Amino acid sequence: MNEYILFILAIIPIIWLIVSLGVMKLPAHKTCFFTVILTIVIALVFWKMPVLNVATATLEGMAVALWPILLVIVAALFTYNLAVETKTMDTMKNMLSSITTDKRIQVLILAWGFGGFLEAVAGYGTAVAIPASILASLGFNPIFAAIICLIANTVPTAFGAIGIPVSTLASVTGLDVLQLSYVTSLQLSGFIVLIPFALVILTQKSFKAIKGVFFITLISGITFAIPQVFVAKYLGAELPALIGSLCSMLCTILMAKAMNKKSNKNINSQDKNGSTISKYVSVVSTREGILAWLPYILLCILILIASPLCKGINTLLARFSSTIQIYSGEGASPTSFVWINTPGMIIIISTFIAGLIQKVKIGKMIDVFIRTVKQLSKSFVTIMSIVAISKVMSHSGMTSSISFGLCAITGNMYPLISPLLGAIGTFVTGSDTSANILFGGLQVEAAKSLSIDPYWIAAANTAGATAGKMISPQSIAIATSATGLIGSEGKIFGSTLKFCLGYVLILGILVYIGSFLPFI
8 A cells, every 4th residue: 555645544543632632622531442443443454454463462552551651640649649638748738838839939849840850760650640739739720730740741751760761762773872862962951941931931821920030940941951961961861850850959949948038927829810829838847847758758769779870779679570472463572561660669669658657557548549549540541542552553553654654745854843753652652762662763764864963863853752742642641640630631632732833843943953063
């Protein structure tokens, strides 16, 4: 069959997802389940994929969705629900209010700084689920909390989970990881500075929101961008987002405390929606503060201990894993399941340990956990469907047809749309790493055929993939699950889509112009 016709057929599931979520505002669990069926029919009829291969590809997607993706969502929401149940969330609110009562700065600290840190050390949706739930508990509109965390969780994903996306891209393309890390950080540096301003403007829905917080917003971006570029250039892919986010969060908190000279006893602030927030900020002792934040403190410590940064422990924990052959088609590779050293399990372990220290009964924690699982029933359908779609499209060749079509249509203008290819990869798979596996090799081959620096175009795939993160149905499902908005996925998708398109357009122009320049 003509490759152009296959290209059109291959993008039908993607177009349907965009229309059903963004235009028709259908609930994600319904439209994603229907899209699985649609994708399977297309793969069977037009790609002649054997029925057994379709079935095992779907099964592989469902299994990967359950572990580790859905595990992270359950774990993050369980931690939040237990904090609400034990009233420690009230202590956390008071502590954040003692730093600042300015909602704009709270967004910079939680969605941008803390979210960036979680993405850097864990990934798998933690950077959306945990900050979004905390922001909602602080009185932010839940839909706004979901949207703001999705937008914030873009640039950190390139070096997320201790640099796995860039390291994987270097592996599949044969490029030097150090140079690739540096070029990727250069492409993202401008966005790292601009996104904090976008978050502040969105918080009050006005450009005037910058007034009074311009300098702290600028510092929040610069102290992330400069360390990330420096670390990427000299140390590689593992630490850029980790060090960048820590520097940003620390500087933002220090500046916020310096700015917060007013009395903390009675604070009244009027937001743009006309609702008045009144807070009495009580004094929180060091012990109370540590106990309240203990699940997150333990989470950060355990993730760092279990990461490749501590090779001995990381190697030991790697033994607790299983490799299972699920997909039966040609070129199939076994699927690995890590049972302990995966973000979801570490979050659950951290929460249970913290709960015991907080003197919460085990029975109560188990009860909260069961209620959390029941609360997420629709999210299970959504995310299992989305990952199944990505596996069927990838194994059938539909994803390859999309990349071929885009290359053939654009020709010498290919650098302009190379980030779009990365964004599509993340939209379909929900993962920057998966987008790099899908399209990294093709991006490098296209660059070589056009005599363009392959590092520049490969980096564009990763950078573009960060944009697709904010509209991925998988990411949106995580956000709605964490904020109690299951069924509102279409509204959130419609809000993030315009930011994604602007992001990809600006990045595409940057990549196109940069493709004519020599790089050191």
